[in-house]
Every structure is written in structure tokens, then in C-alpha cells.
Amino acid sequence: MNTSKILIKRFETRQAVVGIVGLGYVGLPLMLRFQAAGFQVLGIDIDPNKVEKLNSGETYIEHISSEKIRVARQHGFEATTDFSRAAEADALIICVPTPLNKNREPDLSYVTGTVDALAPHLRPGQVLSLESTTYPGTTEEELLPRVGKTGLKVGEDFFLVYSPEREDPGSKNFTPGNIPKVIGGHTPACLKVGTALYAGAIDRLVPVSSTKTAEMTKLLENIHRAVNIGLVNELKIVCDRMGIDIHEVIRAAATKPFGFTPYYPGPGLGGHCIPIDPFYLTWKAREYGISTRFIELAGEVNAGMPRWVIGKIVDALNERGLALKGSRVLVLGIAYKKNVDDMRESPSVELMEILRDKGAEVDYSDPHVPVFPKLRGHHFDLAGVALSPEIVAGYDLILLATNHDAFDYDMIKKNARLIVDTRGVYLEPAENVIKA
Numbered sequence: 533m534n535t536s537k538i539l540i541k542r543f544e545t546r547q548a549v550v551g552i553v554g555l556g557y558v559g560l561p562l563m564l565r566f567q568a569a570g571f572q573v574l575g576i577d578i579d580p581n582k583v584e585k586l587n588s589g590e591t592y593i594e595h596i597s598s599e600k601i602r603v604a605r606q607h608g609f610e611a612t613t614d615f616s617r618a619a620e621a622d623a624l625i626i627c628v629p630t631p632l633n634k635n636r637e638p639d640l641s642y643v644t645g646t647v648d649a650l651a652p653h654l655r656p657g658q659v660l661s662l663e664s665t666t667y668p669g670t671t672e673e674e675l676l677p678r679v680g681k682t683g684l685k686v687g688e689d690f691f692l693v694y695s696p697e698r699e700d701p702g703s704k705n706f707t708p709g710n711i712p713k714v715i716g717g718h719t720p721a722c723l724k725v726g727t728a729l730y731a732g733a734i735d736r737l738v739p740v741s742s743t744k745t746a747e748m749t750k751l752l753e754n755i756h757r758a759v760n761i762g763l764v765n766e767l768k769i770v771c772d773r774m775g776i777d778i779h780e781v782i783r784a785a786a787t788k789p790f791g792f793t794p795y796y797p798g799p800g801l802g803g804h805c806i807p808i809d810p811f812y813l814t815w816k817a818r819e820y821g822i823s824t825r826f827i828e829l830a831g832e833v834n835a836g837m838p839r840w841v842i843g844k845i846v847d848a849l850n851e852r853g854l855a856l857k858g859s860r861v862l863v864l865g866i867a868y869k870k871n872v873d874d875m876r877e878s879p880s881v882e883l884m885e886i887l888r889d890k891g892a893e894v895d896y897s898d899p900h901v902p903v904f905p906k907l908r909g910h911h912f913d914l915a916g917v918a919l920s921p922e923i924v925a926g927y928d929l930i931l932l933a934t935n936h937d938a939f940d941y942d943m944i945k946k947n948a949r950l951i952v953d954t955r956g957v958y959l960e961p962a963e964n965v966i967k968a
């Protein structure tokens with residue numbers, strides 16, 4: 533039997549060991565999915581604290597319970613910082629960050645650093661899959677030469693695929709197992725082996741003709757969101773000036789049974805994906821002499837939203853004879869979207885910083901984020917405020933930034949002096965509610 537057939541058999545019979553490199557928001561649920569599907573799983577991460585926590589059966593992501601980690605541990609899951617153990621795995625799935633650097637260009641150092649660290653331990657009879665979101669060409673241009681240098685023959689004794697992660701954090705309907713997964717291989721044999729790997733854990737696979745196509749597919753998905761959110765954010769500003777409630781408009785438009793998909797405006801873009809990933813394409817497209825105008829425009833509109841919201845806050849306070857300087861402002865929700873604890877790129881942080889810089893006294897309340905976490909470049913020495921009628925009534929203004937289900941919106945409305953609602957939570961007009 534040739535190498536690919538042996539490897540495919542090992543996936544089909546669950547004899548294979550699946551190694552997940554990078555145990556974050558993507559890697560950890562994926563590890564649990566492969567474990568639940570009957571595979572032996574090994575986790576590799578550079579962060580010793582995460583490794584220690586996982587090995588003692590603890591979680592560090594709110595929507596993944598410690599119980600699930602303990603069950604995985606009982607079934608042989610182990611986490612390690614030792615990259616030489618990569619040799620034990622039949623499959624290595626890379627789920628490390630792909631941020632932008634300070635010039636807003638792709639920072640692939642996590643991906644290339646991971647592949648460089650794995651390279652000395654790669655062996656014939658393995659498949660390497662990149663899941664991190666990136667620009668088209670990354671697998672061919674960055675991974676292939678690094679693997680090639682080891683002497684392994686990609687498509688013959690070693691297999692290379694790109695399969696982007698699709699996650700809907702906090703969703704009850706979509707899990708890593710039931711979200712269809714796109715996959716592209718460097719060669720047809722790579723695709724076959726990669727498909728055998730994921731077929732063991734994922735209900736539906738969507739094979740495409742190349743790694744580049746798979747990379748571009750993921751970017752299309754995220755650019756589609758960024759551009760449409762930019763559009764509704766722009767329309768929100770127009771509607772506001774015209775005295776129309778954009779949320780009412782969207783609700784009405786969404787009754788059209790075809791050809792319309794609702795997107796919702798907010799105080800800005802957040803999360804690790806939508807504000808960042810589109811610019812991976814912008815950067816790469818420049819190499820081809822093409823400028824990505826939709827992406828840039830949506831980025832501009834979305835990035836301007838926090839300042840627009842601040843303008844609404846200033847106006848609302850001014851109407852009541854108050855200045856922002858010295859006003860007490862309570863920000864509701866600092867995670868980037870409802871019902872999660874993820875703070876990455878959260879527009880609430882920018883809002884809090886602008887408010888603080890303009891002299892407001894800022895507090896926050898977020899049932900998912902009890903203490904303001906350490907974030908690169910952002911600092912607040914704050915713990916979340918527990919809400920009560922007295923606490924709510926004590927602030928000059930409540931800024932509703934993230935619409936977590938856990939908030940008691942009736943109580944807040946009853947007691948707040950002034951609410952600036954950036955999420956369209958309050959449908960009915962009210963004296964103390966300003967939509968922004």
C-alpha cells in the first residue's frame with residue numbers, strides 16, 4: 533500500500549493521532565470534536581499556562597466547559613509545549629493567529645514560526661493542514677517551501693491542505709461537527725488524504741480545486757460580512773439624519789423571502805476576523821496591481837462608527853445641559869458581540885478610551901467579562917459593575933454597546949436617566965432612549 537492509502541486507512545479506522553497546533557478559540561473546539569469522533573488527540577501550544585490548565589482539566593474559554601476538557605483528558609487528550617511530539621501525530625492542524633501588524637499588513641509570523649518549529653519533526657506519512665485565515669497563496673508560498681526543505685515529497689509521502697475554520701462562537705445551532713468545511717489540497721492526493729482526515733469528524737466537506745481557492749473562499753465569506761455591515765452602518769447614519777429607525781427598516785426588509793439578507797449596524801466592528809481578514813486580501817491584491825475599494829470603503833465606514841456614537845453621546849448629554857467631561861458613563865457590554873466573552877478588537881474598548889480621554893468617568897458592566905482583561909495597547913484597571921436599579925440610576929448615561937441576553941433591559945430602561953442604544957434593543961421610542 534502506498535503512503536496515502538495507509539494514512540487514509542488510519543483515519544477511517546480511528547487509529548490515527550490528530551495533533552492540533554494552537555489551542556485557542558479555533559483549536560480547542562476542534563480538538564474536542566476530533567476527540568469526540570474517536571481519535572486520539574494531541575494539543576501543541578507555545579503558551580505554557582494554557583497547556584498546564586488543559587492538562588489539569590480546566591478551560592480558559594467561557595463557552596467551552598471544564599467538564600469537556602476533563603472528558604477529553606480521560607480519553608487520552610494531552611497538551612504540550614514540546615514540538616518534537618509532532619512526530620507522534622498522523623495529522624497536524626495549525627490554528628494559530630493571523631493578525632495585522634502596526635502598518636495593517638498581514639503578520640504571518642505565527643504561521644511561519646509554527647511551521648519552522650514543526651519542520652524538524654515532520655516525517656513521511658503525515659498530513660499538514662492550515663486552518664488560520666490568510667491570503668490566497670499562503671499555503672503554496674509559505675508552507676510548501678518550508679516542508680520541501682525537509683526532503684519530504686508533498687503529494688507522495690507527505691500531504692498538505694488548507695481548510696479554513698468556520699466558527700460561530702456562542703451559537704447553539706452550529707457546532708464544529710455540523711458546519712460544512714471547505715478544503716483544498718496542494719495535489720489531488722493531498723486533497724484525498726485531507727478529506728479522509730476531516731471526514732472522520734465533520735458531517736459535510738466541500739472540496740475545492742486548490743489551496744488558493746480555499747483560502748480565497750474564507751476571505752470572501754468575511755469580506756461579504758465586512759462590506760454589508762459597512763453598508764448598514766452607513767445607512768444607519770443616513771436614517772438617523774432623516775428621523776428613520778434603521779432597525780425598523782431592516783426588520784421590514786427582512787420579510788422579503790428572497791434576495792435580501794439582513795445585516796445589523798453597531799458601534800463598530802469587532803472580533804478577530806471581520807475587522808482584520810479583509811485586509812489580508814487588500815495587501816495581496818496590491819501585488820497584482822489591484823486595489824480592493826469595497827474593502828477599504830467598508831473599513832473606513834466601520835472604523836468611523838465609534839466616533840459617530842461618541843457624537844451622539846455628546847449631543848444627548850448636551851440636550852440635558854451636561855458636558856461629557858465629568859459625566860458618569862456606564863458601558864453595557866464590552867465583549868465584541870452578544871453572549872460571548874471575547875474582547876478582541878471590541879469597539880467597546882475604543883468607546884471607553886475616547887470617553888475617558890474626553891474626561892468622562894467610565895465604568896462598565898458585562899456578565900461575561902468580570903474584570904477588564906489585559907489587552908495589548910489597552911489598559912483599564914476596572915472590574916465590572918453589578919447592575920441594580922440604584923446603580924443604573926446613578927449614572928448620567930448608559931451606553932448600550934453589546935446586547936448580551938443576560939442584561940435586564942426593562943429594569944435598565946425603567947431606571948436609567950439616559951440610554952444611548954447602539955444595538956437597536958429598544959424598539960419603542962422613549963424619552964430616555966437615544967438610538968445611535
Ligand SMILES: NC(=O)c1ccc[n+]([C@@H]2O[C@H](COP(=O)([O-])OP(=O)(O)OC[C@H]3O[C@@H](n4cnc5c(N)ncnc54)[C@H](O)[C@@H]3O)[C@@H](O)[C@H]2O)c1
Nearest residue numbers: 554555556557558577578579627628630646664665697699
Ligand atoms: N475565533 C474565531 O471565531 C475564528 C473563526 C474562523 C477563523 N479564525 C482564524 O483561526 C486562526 C486562529 O484564531 P483563534 O481565534 O483560535 O486565535 P487564538 O488567539 O484564540 O488562539 C491561537 C492559539 O495559538 C497559540 N499559538 C500562538 N503562536 C503559536 C505557535 N507558534 N505555535 C503554537 N501555538 C501558538 C496561542 O497560544 C493560542 O492558544 C486565526 O487565523 C483566525 O483568523 C478564527
